[in-house]
Amino acid sequence: MPRPSPYLALLDNLHTGVVIHAADTSILYSNPRAGELLGLSKDQMVGKKAIDPGWHFVDADGQPISADQYPVSRAITQCQPLAETVFGIIAPGRALPMWVLVSAYPEFEAQGDLRQVVVNFHDISALKQAQETLRASEFQFRNLFETVAQGIVYQDRDGHITAANPAAQRILGLTLDQLQGRVSTDPSWRAVHEDGGAFPGEQHPAMLALRSGRPIHGVVMGITAPGRGLVWISVDASPLFDDGAVSGVYAIFEDITERRNREEKVRQWAFFDPLTRLPNRHLLNDRIAQALAACRRGGQFGALLVLDLDNFKPLNDKHGHLAGDQLLQEVATRLTTAVREADTVARFGGDEFVVLVPTLSQDAAQSVRQAMVVAEKIRAALAAPHLLRPQEPGAATIEHRCSASIGGALFDASSGDGLAVLRRADQAMYEAKRDGRNRISFSTEPQAGPDAMAPSSRARAIRPSDQP
Numbered sequence: 001m002p003r004p005s006p007y008l009a010l011l012d013n014l015h016t017g018v019v020i021h022a023a024d025t026s027i028l029y030s031n032p033r034a035g036e037l038l039g040l041s042k043d044q045m046v047g048k049k050a051i052d053p054g055w056h057f058v059d060a061d062g063q064p065i066s067a068d069q070y071p072v073s074r075a076i077t078q079c080q081p082l083a084e085t086v087f088g089i090i091a092p093g094r095a096l097p098m099w100v101l102v103s104a105y106p107e108f109e110a111q112g113d114l115r116q117v118v119v120n121f122h123d124i125s126a127l128k129q130a131q132e133t134l135r136a137s138e139f140q141f142r143n144l145f146e147t148v149a150q151g152i153v154y155q156d157r158d159g160h161i162t163a164a165n166p167a168a169q170r171i172l173g174l175t176l177d178q179l180q181g182r183v184s185t186d187p188s189w190r191a192v193h194e195d196g197g198a199f200p201g202e203q204h205p206a207m208l209a210l211r212s213g214r215p216i217h218g219v220v221m222g223i224t225a226p227g228r229g230l231v232w233i234s235v236d237a238s239p240l241f242d243d244g245a246v247s248g249v250y251a252i253f254e255d256i257t258e259r260r261n262r263e264e265k266v267r268q269w270a271f272f273d274p275l276t277r278l279p280n281r282h283l284l285n286d287r288i289a290q291a292l293a294a295c296r297r298g299g300q301f302g303a304l305l306v307l308d309l310d311n312f313k314p315l316n317d318k319h320g321h322l323a324g325d326q327l328l329q330e331v332a333t334r335l336t337t338a339v340r341e342a343d344t345v346a347r348f349g350g351d352e353f354v355v356l357v358p359t360l361s362q363d364a365a366q367s368v369r370q371a372m373v374v375a376e377k378i379r380a381a382l383a384a385p386h387l388l389r390p391q392e393p394g395a396a397t398i399e400h401r402c403s404a405s406i407g408g409a410l411f412d413a414s415s416g417d418g419l420a421v422l423r424r425a426d427q428a429m430y431e432a433k434r435d436g437r438n439r440i441s442f443s444t445e446p447q448a449g450p451d452a453m454a455p456s457s458r459a460r461a462i463r464p465s466d467q468p
Contacts, residue, residue, distance in 0.1 A: 017100070021072045021117045025050040028116060037098065037123055038091045058088040058097050075104035075117045086124070099128035151233070151253045155206050157246060159183040171233065171255045173225035190224040205237035206251045213239050213246050220256070232260045273347040275325055276332035284346035284354055288418035291358035296413040301360045303371035306425040307378065307406040309351040310437040315400050319390070323398060326388045331402075334381045339374060354425075360410075367410055368442065375406050375440045383438065403438035405429055410443065 008029075011018050017034035019027055030045040038045070038055070051067040059065050065087075067073060075082050082104040088097030100121040109115045145152060151168030155161050164172075164179045172179065185201025193199050201207065205216040215238040225231040235253040239246045268274075271283035279287065291302045309331065316324040328351065335345045335353060344356040357374055360367035388398040407429025411421045424443045432441035 017121045017123075019045070019119045019121075021050060021119065023076065023114045023116070025070075025072050025076065025117075034121075037100070037121070038089065039093060040091065055089055055091045058090065060086040060088075062088060062097065071102045071104040072117050072119055075106045075119075076114065079106055079114070081105045086128070087121075098123065099125045149254075151251075151255070153179070153206075153251045153253075154248060155184070155210070155251070156248045157210065159185065159207055159210060159249075162248075168253070171225070171231065171253070172223070173228045173231075188224075192222040192230075194220050194222075205235045206249045209237040209239045209249045209251075210246055213241075215239065230257075231255065232257045276329055276347050278332050278336075278353075279344060279346040281346065281348055281354075284344065284348070284356065285418055287344045287346075287356055287358070288421065291356060292411065292413075292415065292418060292421075294358060295411065295415075298359075298362075299413070300362045301364060301367035301410055301412045303357040303360060303367065303374070303408055303410050304421050304425045305355040305357070305371070305375055305378065305406055305408045306348070306422070306429040307353050307355070307382075307404045308429055308433065309382075310403045310405055310433075311400075312351040312402060315398075315402070319388075319398055323388050323390060323400075326390075327386055327400060327402060330386050330388070331382060335378060338378050338381045343374075354422075364410065364412075371408055371410065372440065372442065375408055375442070379404060379406055379438070379440060405432040405437050406440045407432055408440065408442040 011029070011031045014031060015033055017037045018029075018031045019034050020029040022028050026047060026049045027045050030040075030042055032042075035042055035045060050070050050072045057065050057070050068077065071082050071085065071087065082102070084101050084103050086099065087102050088099050090097050101124045102119060102121045104117055104119045106117050107115050145165050148165065149167055151171045152163075152165045153161055153168050154163040161179050161182050164176055169175055169179065183201070184204035184206050187201070189201070191199035191201070191204065199221050204221070205219045209216050215236065217236045219235045219237075220232065221235065222230050222232050232255070233253040234256050235251055237249055237251040240248040240250065268277075271280060272278065273280045288304065294300075295302055309327075312324065312327065315327055328347070331351075331353065332345065332347065335355065339345060339355055339357070342358065344354075344358070346354045346356070348354045355374070355378065357371055360370045382402065382404045386400045386402060388400055390396075390398065407425050407427065409421050409425035409428060415421055428441040428443045432439040435441065
């Protein structure tokens with residue numbers, strides 16, 4: 001029995017499918033791996049031509065191709081090798097293609113005539129499936145990137161923006177061209193913290209994530225967006241890594257401007273008087289508690305002034321409540337102008353206002369003098385004529401004179417709670433009214449307990465002419 005040639009023995013043991021075609025494409029040889037991949041026996045292949053209705057080829061996109069574009073056909077007609085081209089083979093009994101990477105090499109006789117074409121192919125179905133899965137994943141990610149309501153921005157390791165989705169462009173009020181290349185430290189963002197303070201660029205979430213290599217979550221910041229003004233966003237930033245080193249960062253942010261505006265309205269309703277925009281008694285109570293705590297820490301005194309308008313009801317009776325409201329707004333403006341920024345002016349209800357002076361001297365007598373200066377400044381500011389302009393067309397300007405009776409109470413670490421201080425100041429205010437109005441009455445002895453309300457020599461009424 002003749003021994004098989006080493007050449008054929010090698011082909012028979014290859015893990016690559018090999019098929020040798022004659023010049024008319026008929027199969028001269030098929031190794032076992034080729035039959036295994038195609039699901040055909042050697043007898044089903046040898047002698048058949050490549051152009052056979054039993055199977056056909058599709059291109060890399062899954063579209064059927066004509067017989068003249070089959071690998072062996074192209075090698076024969078072009079007399080050139082076909083190197084590593086992706087084809088799908090629809091073999092008998094298979095509904096889906098088997099994906100192969102095909103090479104076809106024509107071999108010629110000495111005189112130049114085509115002798116045969118050697119075709120080899122590798123099964124890349126798993127790779128093709130992985131590519132399709134990756135392509136589908138990339139499509140889904142791209143679709144998510146393009147349609148998600150949150151803004152997404154990618155920045156390189158130097159902080160420069162390289163990509164931004166449509167939502168980011170809409171929220172930031174900038175096009176992709178305008179965003180690309182910008183950095184978080186760009187001062188034109190004019191970023192601010194929730195309390196209104198400046199938000200330095202190096203503290204932006206993306207820059208922190210780049211420096212630390214750790215994700216940053218839930219940072220609220222305000223930025224200036226062209227055409228939108230101040231926009232509030234909540235930002236998460238996560239670093240990206242390449243071989244263990246930070247290579248970039250992506251920031252995902254949500255526009256919370258409307259939510260923050262709603263919350264601010266609720267806060268205004270809860271803590272501010274809707275007519276004058278001054279703190280109401282709820283916020284005042286909190287400020288008094290803070291002032292008492294500061295006195296305990298620092299050992300200084302503070303003062304509380306309660307004032308009541310002396311000539312408010314006649315204005316309401318004669319000109320109506322709109323004129324009265326306008327006077328209250330004017331009084332609020334004058335009070336705010338008359339005191340320091342650190343002081344609190346609140347509307348306590350009706351025509352009654354309260355001024356909290358939280359920090360005075362550590363000496364009681366000096367603190368009283370300081371508080372009396374503030375009270376007299378307020379009394380003089382309110383005593384000046386008020387010019388009220390009714391909203392009705394053609395209505396004459398109303399000149400109204402409205403003084404105030406002011407009661408004050410000094411407090412320190414021994415003064416008990418805010419309610420006790422308010423009671424003393426309120427009692428002093430009523431004493432100023434009884435003594436003739438347009439006066440200042442001051443309780444000079446901070447004292448906690450029930451008898452803080454009792455009238456005593458602690459309260460003294462002072463006429464305007466008595467002021468230093």
